[in-house]
Amino acid sequence: AQSVTQLDSQVPVFEEAPVELRCNYSSSVSVYLFWYVQYPNQGLQLLLKYLSGSTLVESINGFEAEFNKSQTSFHLRKPSVHISDTAEYFCAVSEYPSGGFKTIFGAGTRLFVKA
Amino acid sequence: EAGVTQSPTHLIKTRGQQATLRCSPISGHTSVYWYQQALGLGLQFLLWYDEGEERNRGNFPPRFSGRQFPNYSSELNVNALELEDSALYLCASSLREYEQYFGPGTRLTVT
Known part of the structure:
Protein backbone atom coordinates (compact mmCIF):
# COMPACT_ATOMS: atom_id res chain seq x y z
CA ALA A 1 0.00 0.00 0.00
CA GLN A 2 1.22 3.45 -0.71
CA SER A 3 -0.50 4.73 2.40
CA VAL A 4 -3.03 4.02 5.11
CA THR A 5 -4.99 6.95 6.49
CA GLN A 6 -6.95 6.88 9.69
CA LEU A 7 -9.04 9.97 9.44
CA ASP A 8 -9.48 10.62 13.15
CA SER A 9 -6.63 10.72 15.64
CA GLN A 10 -8.99 10.76 18.62
CA VAL A 11 -12.63 9.76 19.00
CA PRO A 12 -14.39 10.53 22.29
CA VAL A 13 -17.74 8.83 22.73
CA PHE A 14 -20.17 8.10 25.54
CA GLU A 15 -20.71 4.57 26.78
CA GLU A 16 -23.40 2.65 24.88
CA ALA A 17 -23.21 5.05 21.93
CA PRO A 18 -22.27 3.80 18.44
CA VAL A 19 -18.84 4.51 17.01
CA GLU A 20 -17.12 4.41 13.63
CA LEU A 21 -13.37 4.57 13.18
CA ARG A 22 -12.46 5.41 9.62
CA CYS A 23 -9.66 3.92 7.54
CA ASN A 24 -8.76 4.57 3.91
CA TYR A 25 -5.86 3.14 1.97
CA SER A 26 -4.23 3.47 -1.40
CA SER A 27 -2.71 0.54 -3.24
CA SER A 28 -2.22 -0.63 -6.79
CA VAL A 29 -2.20 -4.33 -5.90
CA SER A 30 -4.41 -6.77 -4.04
CA VAL A 31 -4.53 -6.25 -0.30
CA TYR A 32 -5.51 -7.89 2.95
CA LEU A 33 -6.97 -5.59 5.61
CA PHE A 34 -6.76 -5.67 9.39
CA TRP A 35 -7.77 -3.84 12.51
CA TYR A 36 -5.58 -4.16 15.59
CA VAL A 37 -6.25 -2.87 19.11
CA GLN A 38 -3.60 -1.72 21.56
CA TYR A 39 -4.46 -1.34 25.24
CA PRO A 40 -2.16 0.83 27.39
CA ASN A 41 1.32 -0.59 27.88
CA GLN A 42 0.56 -3.64 25.77
CA GLY A 43 1.34 -4.90 22.30
CA LEU A 44 -1.15 -5.04 19.46
CA GLN A 45 -3.93 -7.61 19.30
CA LEU A 46 -5.61 -8.62 16.07
CA LEU A 47 -9.24 -7.52 16.23
CA LEU A 48 -10.48 -8.63 12.82
CA LYS A 49 -9.28 -9.22 9.28
CA TYR A 50 -10.48 -9.26 5.71
CA LEU A 51 -8.72 -11.73 3.42
CA SER A 52 -11.41 -12.59 0.85
CA GLY A 53 -15.08 -13.48 0.57
CA SER A 54 -17.72 -11.52 2.46
CA THR A 55 -16.81 -7.87 2.66
CA LEU A 56 -18.33 -7.59 6.16
CA VAL A 57 -16.20 -9.12 8.91
CA GLU A 58 -16.94 -9.33 12.61
CA SER A 59 -14.98 -9.74 15.82
CA ILE A 60 -16.03 -11.69 18.90
CA ASN A 61 -16.51 -8.54 20.98
CA GLY A 62 -19.05 -6.80 18.75
CA PHE A 63 -16.87 -4.85 16.34
CA GLU A 64 -17.38 -5.14 12.60
CA ALA A 65 -15.66 -3.71 9.55
CA GLU A 66 -16.66 -3.52 5.93
CA PHE A 67 -14.28 -3.62 2.98
CA ASN A 68 -15.35 -1.19 0.29
CA LYS A 69 -13.12 -1.72 -2.71
CA SER A 70 -14.48 1.18 -4.77
CA GLN A 71 -13.86 3.63 -1.93
CA THR A 72 -10.71 1.83 -0.73
CA SER A 73 -12.01 1.93 2.81
CA PHE A 74 -12.19 -0.45 5.75
CA HIS A 75 -14.09 1.41 8.47
CA LEU A 76 -14.52 -0.14 11.92
CA ARG A 77 -17.87 0.11 13.68
CA LYS A 78 -19.51 -0.92 16.91
CA PRO A 79 -23.19 -0.25 17.66
CA SER A 80 -22.70 0.18 21.43
CA VAL A 81 -19.32 0.78 23.06
CA HIS A 82 -18.17 -0.07 26.58
CA ILE A 83 -15.68 1.65 28.86
CA SER A 84 -13.38 -1.32 28.29
CA ASP A 85 -13.18 -0.49 24.56
CA THR A 86 -11.01 2.51 25.42
CA ALA A 87 -7.78 1.84 23.52
CA GLU A 88 -5.86 2.75 20.41
CA TYR A 89 -7.00 1.15 17.18
CA PHE A 90 -4.77 0.61 14.17
CA CYS A 91 -5.85 -0.13 10.64
CA ALA A 92 -3.31 -2.13 8.63
CA VAL A 93 -2.92 -3.19 5.04
CA SER A 94 -0.80 -6.03 3.70
CA GLU A 95 -0.03 -5.99 0.04
CA TYR A 96 1.79 -8.57 -1.96
CA PRO A 97 4.29 -7.05 -4.34
CA SER A 98 7.12 -9.20 -5.63
CA GLY A 99 9.50 -9.82 -2.77
CA GLY A 100 6.93 -10.65 -0.17
CA PHE A 101 4.44 -9.11 2.17
CA ALA A 115 -19.26 7.10 31.32
CA GLU B 1 0.20 -21.65 24.21
CA ALA B 2 2.81 -19.02 25.03
CA GLY B 3 2.63 -15.80 23.06
CA VAL B 4 5.39 -13.72 21.56
CA THR B 5 7.89 -12.66 24.19
CA GLN B 6 10.33 -9.77 24.08
CA SER B 7 13.25 -8.78 26.26
CA PRO B 8 14.14 -6.57 27.90
CA THR B 9 10.96 -4.72 28.78
CA HIS B 10 12.80 -1.44 29.12
CA LEU B 11 16.23 -0.41 27.89
CA ILE B 12 18.01 2.85 28.58
CA LYS B 13 21.06 3.76 26.51
CA THR B 14 23.07 6.86 25.78
CA ARG B 15 23.57 8.38 22.37
CA GLY B 16 26.17 6.54 20.31
CA GLN B 17 25.80 3.23 22.12
CA GLN B 18 24.40 0.01 20.68
CA ALA B 19 21.14 -1.64 21.70
CA THR B 20 20.17 -5.28 21.32
CA LEU B 21 16.53 -6.34 21.54
CA ARG B 22 15.32 -9.92 21.54
CA CYS B 23 12.17 -11.67 20.44
CA SER B 24 10.88 -15.22 20.81
CA PRO B 25 8.04 -16.12 18.44
CA ILE B 26 5.06 -18.33 19.09
CA SER B 27 6.04 -21.97 18.85
CA GLY B 28 5.74 -23.14 15.24
CA HIS B 29 5.90 -19.65 13.75
CA THR B 30 8.75 -19.19 11.32
CA SER B 31 8.40 -15.48 10.52
CA VAL B 32 9.39 -12.58 12.75
CA TYR B 33 8.66 -8.94 12.09
CA TRP B 34 10.07 -5.86 13.80
CA TYR B 35 8.30 -2.51 14.05
CA GLN B 36 9.17 0.82 15.57
CA GLN B 37 6.38 2.72 17.32
CA ALA B 38 7.59 6.21 18.01
CA LEU B 39 5.39 8.70 19.81
CA GLY B 40 2.89 10.18 17.40
CA LEU B 41 4.23 8.29 14.39
CA GLY B 42 2.31 5.03 14.48
CA LEU B 43 4.00 1.76 13.59
CA GLN B 44 6.82 1.76 11.10
CA PHE B 45 7.88 -1.54 9.54
CA LEU B 46 11.54 -2.32 10.18
CA LEU B 47 12.41 -5.89 9.18
CA TRP B 48 10.90 -9.24 8.25
CA TYR B 49 12.76 -12.52 8.82
CA ASP B 50 11.57 -15.89 7.65
CA GLU B 51 13.38 -19.21 7.89
CA GLY B 52 16.54 -17.42 8.96
CA GLU B 53 16.64 -15.01 6.02
CA GLU B 54 15.86 -11.31 5.80
CA ARG B 55 12.87 -11.09 3.46
CA ASN B 56 11.99 -7.43 3.49
CA ARG B 57 13.19 -4.20 5.00
CA GLY B 58 11.55 -0.88 5.76
CA ASN B 59 12.96 2.60 5.17
CA PHE B 60 15.47 2.61 7.99
CA PRO B 61 19.23 3.24 7.86
CA PRO B 62 21.68 0.31 7.87
CA ARG B 63 22.50 0.85 11.55
CA PHE B 64 19.22 -0.99 12.18
CA SER B 65 19.98 -4.65 11.60
CA GLY B 66 19.02 -8.01 12.93
CA ARG B 67 19.08 -11.71 12.49
CA GLN B 68 16.98 -14.79 13.02
CA PHE B 69 18.37 -17.85 14.74
CA PRO B 70 17.76 -21.54 13.87
CA ASN B 71 15.09 -21.71 16.61
CA TYR B 72 13.34 -18.76 14.86
CA SER B 73 13.99 -16.31 17.68
CA SER B 74 15.28 -12.98 16.54
CA GLU B 75 17.51 -10.14 17.56
CA LEU B 76 17.30 -6.48 16.55
CA ASN B 77 20.46 -4.42 16.80
CA VAL B 78 20.56 -0.67 16.66
CA ASN B 79 24.03 0.84 16.34
CA ALA B 80 25.16 4.40 16.94
CA LEU B 81 21.98 5.25 18.82
CA GLU B 82 20.38 8.63 18.22
CA LEU B 83 17.86 10.42 20.40
CA GLU B 84 15.12 9.88 17.81
CA ASP B 85 15.56 6.10 18.14
CA SER B 86 13.64 6.33 21.41
CA ALA B 87 10.48 4.33 20.81
CA LEU B 88 8.56 1.17 21.57
CA TYR B 89 9.94 -1.67 19.46
CA LEU B 90 7.38 -4.34 18.70
CA CYS B 91 8.06 -7.82 17.48
CA ALA B 92 5.43 -9.97 15.79
CA SER B 93 5.46 -13.55 14.60
CA SER B 94 3.35 -15.41 12.11
CA LEU B 95 2.89 -18.70 10.35
CA ARG B 96 1.15 -16.99 7.44
CA GLU B 97 2.50 -13.62 6.37
CA TYR B 98 -0.79 -11.83 6.76
CA GLU B 99 -1.66 -12.87 10.31
CA GLN B 100 0.75 -11.40 12.81
CA TYR B 101 0.78 -11.83 16.58
CA PHE B 102 2.52 -9.12 18.57
CA GLY B 103 4.65 -9.18 21.68
CA PRO B 104 4.41 -6.57 24.45
CA GLY B 105 7.33 -4.56 23.12
CA THR B 106 10.64 -3.19 24.36
CA ARG B 107 10.69 0.46 25.38
CA LEU B 108 14.03 1.93 24.28
CA THR B 109 15.03 5.27 25.72
CA VAL B 110 18.08 7.05 24.36
CA THR B 111 19.50 9.87 26.49
Missing part, protein backbone atom coordinates in the same frame (compact mmCIF):
# COMPACT_ATOMS: atom_id res chain seq x y z
CA LYS A 102 4.86 -5.75 3.78
CA THR A 103 2.29 -4.55 6.25
CA ILE A 104 1.64 -0.82 6.55
CA PHE A 105 -0.14 0.58 9.58
CA GLY A 106 -2.18 3.71 9.95
CA ALA A 107 -1.23 6.29 12.55
CA GLY A 108 -3.87 5.01 14.94
CA THR A 109 -7.13 6.29 16.38
CA ARG A 110 -7.45 6.71 20.10
CA LEU A 111 -10.96 5.72 21.20
CA PHE A 112 -11.95 7.19 24.53
CA VAL A 113 -15.23 5.94 25.99
CA LYS A 114 -16.75 8.14 28.66
Whole structure:
Protein backbone atom coordinates (compact mmCIF):
# COMPACT_ATOMS: atom_id res chain seq x y z
CA ALA A 1 0.00 0.00 0.00
CA GLN A 2 1.22 3.45 -0.71
CA SER A 3 -0.50 4.73 2.40
CA VAL A 4 -3.03 4.02 5.11
CA THR A 5 -4.99 6.95 6.49
CA GLN A 6 -6.95 6.88 9.69
CA LEU A 7 -9.04 9.97 9.44
CA ASP A 8 -9.48 10.62 13.15
CA SER A 9 -6.63 10.72 15.64
CA GLN A 10 -8.99 10.76 18.62
CA VAL A 11 -12.63 9.76 19.00
CA PRO A 12 -14.39 10.53 22.29
CA VAL A 13 -17.74 8.83 22.73
CA PHE A 14 -20.17 8.10 25.54
CA GLU A 15 -20.71 4.57 26.78
CA GLU A 16 -23.40 2.65 24.88
CA ALA A 17 -23.21 5.05 21.93
CA PRO A 18 -22.27 3.80 18.44
CA VAL A 19 -18.84 4.51 17.01
CA GLU A 20 -17.12 4.41 13.63
CA LEU A 21 -13.37 4.57 13.18
CA ARG A 22 -12.46 5.41 9.62
CA CYS A 23 -9.66 3.92 7.54
CA ASN A 24 -8.76 4.57 3.91
CA TYR A 25 -5.86 3.14 1.97
CA SER A 26 -4.23 3.47 -1.40
CA SER A 27 -2.71 0.54 -3.24
CA SER A 28 -2.22 -0.63 -6.79
CA VAL A 29 -2.20 -4.33 -5.90
CA SER A 30 -4.41 -6.77 -4.04
CA VAL A 31 -4.53 -6.25 -0.30
CA TYR A 32 -5.51 -7.89 2.95
CA LEU A 33 -6.97 -5.59 5.61
CA PHE A 34 -6.76 -5.67 9.39
CA TRP A 35 -7.77 -3.84 12.51
CA TYR A 36 -5.58 -4.16 15.59
CA VAL A 37 -6.25 -2.87 19.11
CA GLN A 38 -3.60 -1.72 21.56
CA TYR A 39 -4.46 -1.34 25.24
CA PRO A 40 -2.16 0.83 27.39
CA ASN A 41 1.32 -0.59 27.88
CA GLN A 42 0.56 -3.64 25.77
CA GLY A 43 1.34 -4.90 22.30
CA LEU A 44 -1.15 -5.04 19.46
CA GLN A 45 -3.93 -7.61 19.30
CA LEU A 46 -5.61 -8.62 16.07
CA LEU A 47 -9.24 -7.52 16.23
CA LEU A 48 -10.48 -8.63 12.82
CA LYS A 49 -9.28 -9.22 9.28
CA TYR A 50 -10.48 -9.26 5.71
CA LEU A 51 -8.72 -11.73 3.42
CA SER A 52 -11.41 -12.59 0.85
CA GLY A 53 -15.08 -13.48 0.57
CA SER A 54 -17.72 -11.52 2.46
CA THR A 55 -16.81 -7.87 2.66
CA LEU A 56 -18.33 -7.59 6.16
CA VAL A 57 -16.20 -9.12 8.91
CA GLU A 58 -16.94 -9.33 12.61
CA SER A 59 -14.98 -9.74 15.82
CA ILE A 60 -16.03 -11.69 18.90
CA ASN A 61 -16.51 -8.54 20.98
CA GLY A 62 -19.05 -6.80 18.75
CA PHE A 63 -16.87 -4.85 16.34
CA GLU A 64 -17.38 -5.14 12.60
CA ALA A 65 -15.66 -3.71 9.55
CA GLU A 66 -16.66 -3.52 5.93
CA PHE A 67 -14.28 -3.62 2.98
CA ASN A 68 -15.35 -1.19 0.29
CA LYS A 69 -13.12 -1.72 -2.71
CA SER A 70 -14.48 1.18 -4.77
CA GLN A 71 -13.86 3.63 -1.93
CA THR A 72 -10.71 1.83 -0.73
CA SER A 73 -12.01 1.93 2.81
CA PHE A 74 -12.19 -0.45 5.75
CA HIS A 75 -14.09 1.41 8.47
CA LEU A 76 -14.52 -0.14 11.92
CA ARG A 77 -17.87 0.11 13.68
CA LYS A 78 -19.51 -0.92 16.91
CA PRO A 79 -23.19 -0.25 17.66
CA SER A 80 -22.70 0.18 21.43
CA VAL A 81 -19.32 0.78 23.06
CA HIS A 82 -18.17 -0.07 26.58
CA ILE A 83 -15.68 1.65 28.86
CA SER A 84 -13.38 -1.32 28.29
CA ASP A 85 -13.18 -0.49 24.56
CA THR A 86 -11.01 2.51 25.42
CA ALA A 87 -7.78 1.84 23.52
CA GLU A 88 -5.86 2.75 20.41
CA TYR A 89 -7.00 1.15 17.18
CA PHE A 90 -4.77 0.61 14.17
CA CYS A 91 -5.85 -0.13 10.64
CA ALA A 92 -3.31 -2.13 8.63
CA VAL A 93 -2.92 -3.19 5.04
CA SER A 94 -0.80 -6.03 3.70
CA GLU A 95 -0.03 -5.99 0.04
CA TYR A 96 1.79 -8.57 -1.96
CA PRO A 97 4.29 -7.05 -4.34
CA SER A 98 7.12 -9.20 -5.63
CA GLY A 99 9.50 -9.82 -2.77
CA GLY A 100 6.93 -10.65 -0.17
CA PHE A 101 4.44 -9.11 2.17
CA LYS A 102 4.86 -5.75 3.78
CA THR A 103 2.29 -4.55 6.25
CA ILE A 104 1.64 -0.82 6.55
CA PHE A 105 -0.14 0.58 9.58
CA GLY A 106 -2.18 3.71 9.95
CA ALA A 107 -1.23 6.29 12.55
CA GLY A 108 -3.87 5.01 14.94
CA THR A 109 -7.13 6.29 16.38
CA ARG A 110 -7.45 6.71 20.10
CA LEU A 111 -10.96 5.72 21.20
CA PHE A 112 -11.95 7.19 24.53
CA VAL A 113 -15.23 5.94 25.99
CA LYS A 114 -16.75 8.14 28.66
CA ALA A 115 -19.26 7.10 31.32
CA GLU B 1 0.20 -21.65 24.21
CA ALA B 2 2.81 -19.02 25.03
CA GLY B 3 2.63 -15.80 23.06
CA VAL B 4 5.39 -13.72 21.56
CA THR B 5 7.89 -12.66 24.19
CA GLN B 6 10.33 -9.77 24.08
CA SER B 7 13.25 -8.78 26.26
CA PRO B 8 14.14 -6.57 27.90
CA THR B 9 10.96 -4.72 28.78
CA HIS B 10 12.80 -1.44 29.12
CA LEU B 11 16.23 -0.41 27.89
CA ILE B 12 18.01 2.85 28.58
CA LYS B 13 21.06 3.76 26.51
CA THR B 14 23.07 6.86 25.78
CA ARG B 15 23.57 8.38 22.37
CA GLY B 16 26.17 6.54 20.31
CA GLN B 17 25.80 3.23 22.12
CA GLN B 18 24.40 0.01 20.68
CA ALA B 19 21.14 -1.64 21.70
CA THR B 20 20.17 -5.28 21.32
CA LEU B 21 16.53 -6.34 21.54
CA ARG B 22 15.32 -9.92 21.54
CA CYS B 23 12.17 -11.67 20.44
CA SER B 24 10.88 -15.22 20.81
CA PRO B 25 8.04 -16.12 18.44
CA ILE B 26 5.06 -18.33 19.09
CA SER B 27 6.04 -21.97 18.85
CA GLY B 28 5.74 -23.14 15.24
CA HIS B 29 5.90 -19.65 13.75
CA THR B 30 8.75 -19.19 11.32
CA SER B 31 8.40 -15.48 10.52
CA VAL B 32 9.39 -12.58 12.75
CA TYR B 33 8.66 -8.94 12.09
CA TRP B 34 10.07 -5.86 13.80
CA TYR B 35 8.30 -2.51 14.05
CA GLN B 36 9.17 0.82 15.57
CA GLN B 37 6.38 2.72 17.32
CA ALA B 38 7.59 6.21 18.01
CA LEU B 39 5.39 8.70 19.81
CA GLY B 40 2.89 10.18 17.40
CA LEU B 41 4.23 8.29 14.39
CA GLY B 42 2.31 5.03 14.48
CA LEU B 43 4.00 1.76 13.59
CA GLN B 44 6.82 1.76 11.10
CA PHE B 45 7.88 -1.54 9.54
CA LEU B 46 11.54 -2.32 10.18
CA LEU B 47 12.41 -5.89 9.18
CA TRP B 48 10.90 -9.24 8.25
CA TYR B 49 12.76 -12.52 8.82
CA ASP B 50 11.57 -15.89 7.65
CA GLU B 51 13.38 -19.21 7.89
CA GLY B 52 16.54 -17.42 8.96
CA GLU B 53 16.64 -15.01 6.02
CA GLU B 54 15.86 -11.31 5.80
CA ARG B 55 12.87 -11.09 3.46
CA ASN B 56 11.99 -7.43 3.49
CA ARG B 57 13.19 -4.20 5.00
CA GLY B 58 11.55 -0.88 5.76
CA ASN B 59 12.96 2.60 5.17
CA PHE B 60 15.47 2.61 7.99
CA PRO B 61 19.23 3.24 7.86
CA PRO B 62 21.68 0.31 7.87
CA ARG B 63 22.50 0.85 11.55
CA PHE B 64 19.22 -0.99 12.18
CA SER B 65 19.98 -4.65 11.60
CA GLY B 66 19.02 -8.01 12.93
CA ARG B 67 19.08 -11.71 12.49
CA GLN B 68 16.98 -14.79 13.02
CA PHE B 69 18.37 -17.85 14.74
CA PRO B 70 17.76 -21.54 13.87
CA ASN B 71 15.09 -21.71 16.61
CA TYR B 72 13.34 -18.76 14.86
CA SER B 73 13.99 -16.31 17.68
CA SER B 74 15.28 -12.98 16.54
CA GLU B 75 17.51 -10.14 17.56
CA LEU B 76 17.30 -6.48 16.55
CA ASN B 77 20.46 -4.42 16.80
CA VAL B 78 20.56 -0.67 16.66
CA ASN B 79 24.03 0.84 16.34
CA ALA B 80 25.16 4.40 16.94
CA LEU B 81 21.98 5.25 18.82
CA GLU B 82 20.38 8.63 18.22
CA LEU B 83 17.86 10.42 20.40
CA GLU B 84 15.12 9.88 17.81
CA ASP B 85 15.56 6.10 18.14
CA SER B 86 13.64 6.33 21.41
CA ALA B 87 10.48 4.33 20.81
CA LEU B 88 8.56 1.17 21.57
CA TYR B 89 9.94 -1.67 19.46
CA LEU B 90 7.38 -4.34 18.70
CA CYS B 91 8.06 -7.82 17.48
CA ALA B 92 5.43 -9.97 15.79
CA SER B 93 5.46 -13.55 14.60
CA SER B 94 3.35 -15.41 12.11
CA LEU B 95 2.89 -18.70 10.35
CA ARG B 96 1.15 -16.99 7.44
CA GLU B 97 2.50 -13.62 6.37
CA TYR B 98 -0.79 -11.83 6.76
CA GLU B 99 -1.66 -12.87 10.31
CA GLN B 100 0.75 -11.40 12.81
CA TYR B 101 0.78 -11.83 16.58
CA PHE B 102 2.52 -9.12 18.57
CA GLY B 103 4.65 -9.18 21.68
CA PRO B 104 4.41 -6.57 24.45
CA GLY B 105 7.33 -4.56 23.12
CA THR B 106 10.64 -3.19 24.36
CA ARG B 107 10.69 0.46 25.38
CA LEU B 108 14.03 1.93 24.28
CA THR B 109 15.03 5.27 25.72
CA VAL B 110 18.08 7.05 24.36
CA THR B 111 19.50 9.87 26.49
